Amino acid sequence: MKVSVVKIGGNLIEDEACLEKALDNFAQLKGLKILVHGGGKLATQLAQKLDIKTKMIQGRRVTDAETLEIITMVYGGLVGKTIVSKLQAKECNAISLSGADLNSIQSVKRLVKEHDFGFVGDISKVNTQSFITLLKAQITPVCCAITHDGKGQLLNTNADTIASEIAIALSDEYEVSLYYCFEKKGVLRSVSDENSVIRDIDRSSYNNLIAQGIIADGMLPKLHNCFHALENKVHHVYVGSIDMLANPTEVKTTLHLNELN
Amino acid sequence: MKVSVVKIGGNLIEDEACLEKALDNFAQLKGLKILVHGGGKLATQLAQKLDIKTKMIQGRRVTDAETLEIITMVYGGLVGKTIVSKLQAKECNAISLSGADLNSIQSVKRLVKEHDFGFVGDISKVNTQSFITLLKAQITPVCCAITHDGKGQLLNTNADTIASEIAIALSDEYEVSLYYCFEKKGVLRSVSDENSVIRDIDRSSYNNLIAQGIIADGMLPKLHNCFHALENKVHHVYVGSIDMLANPTEVKTTLHLNELN
Incomplete structure (x- = not known):
């Protein structure tokens, strides 16, 4: 049995027309599937409106208590629920999850070494059975970039990592394809040349x-x-635009575990 | 088989110690159960911080597009995910739902008559099967005061009404007890006298x-x-403090369908 794990990036979520198109493509994807979403730019916008400074270290958001609240509101609430209501209208029976829901993804708060990233969690365990239960009931999980420590604390976790860890966890049971969708058509040789x-x-x-x-x-x-992901039994990994979901011949980047000649 | 449907009011959610106690009581409740929560005061606070005016008509919140976003962030995100992470720590396998998740509660946008309440939905259908599926898997649904119209639109719906409609929907299959928990010990004869x-x-x-x-x-x-609820086959309906969940002899108000002598 096959499962598709699809991560959609921040730029696809921000713009309503882009999101609609992305969800059209996702809804049409046949078979069992899981959507993983970020929402970082919307969180930054809300933080600005609330006059809360966004601190970044090495491209990663520093998550203090106020920022965690913002992320929980934006990722878990606004983005997750909006996506689910749109998918339901497209006859995709979706459910939005944080890692706390069904104890689906547990993590450990990152230790303070050189930097204190705050309430950031590194995944310790994907509850594979939770996902299998939903998939077997023909339910499509929609996962946001939030995990929990099992002791009552929500934690911010990178959405790309969540997607790969879910894909890996399901690879014992299923043939998993992992799609990283963003605003480009794949990994570019020259950033300024879309082709x-x-x-x-x-x-x-x-x-x-x-x-x-x-x-x-x-x-x-x-x-x-x-x-x-490839090293841990995930069958296929692709990076590209949302169009690759609907069209198998769409230009994209395919990752390979074994050497190509 | 018995099911408890428990609504907790806004005042129990706002204060962290109150919420912790409420969730302790709820987690200890034996048997199948569903939690329904509001979060109106936290939504009002966020609206104030964002300089969005809260309009009320006849005690009901007018839900314009901006207010719907706030409600989705606060009810669906902050409150729902916080409750679920705390319940998981208390070994209650919870999942937070809006009406869009699993298409669990559909509603119809209220028609504009004398007043325009905006994005407010009146419940048209509780998807009983979704709740039964979760309950049978020993999962505890945590429902927020948001429904959807099935066409991609989220709608604000009163949490008390959500609780009674879920209780009614489940009463064909289960013996349902409905608990409205708030900061008082029951319906008071004199507002100024707690006893x-x-x-x-x-x-x-x-x-x-x-x-x-x-x-x-x-x-x-x-x-x-x-x-x-009582008129539609719900077995027991109580109004009182959260203590009534843990202690059956706790002072509370019991509602009766049939005349008492």
């Missing part, structure tokens, strides 16, 4: 692309998640 | 209490929901 999509990346070209500085910044952790 | 709890109210004493002005304001719709 410079690198169609295939294997482990050695990955290392070369890092060495050349072509894979950098935000793409580094994303591709790290991709290879981590 | 003036009216222990039992039947239909004729209800009418008398309304005629005397003892049941008034916010208690009117609450008690209307109570009798509506």
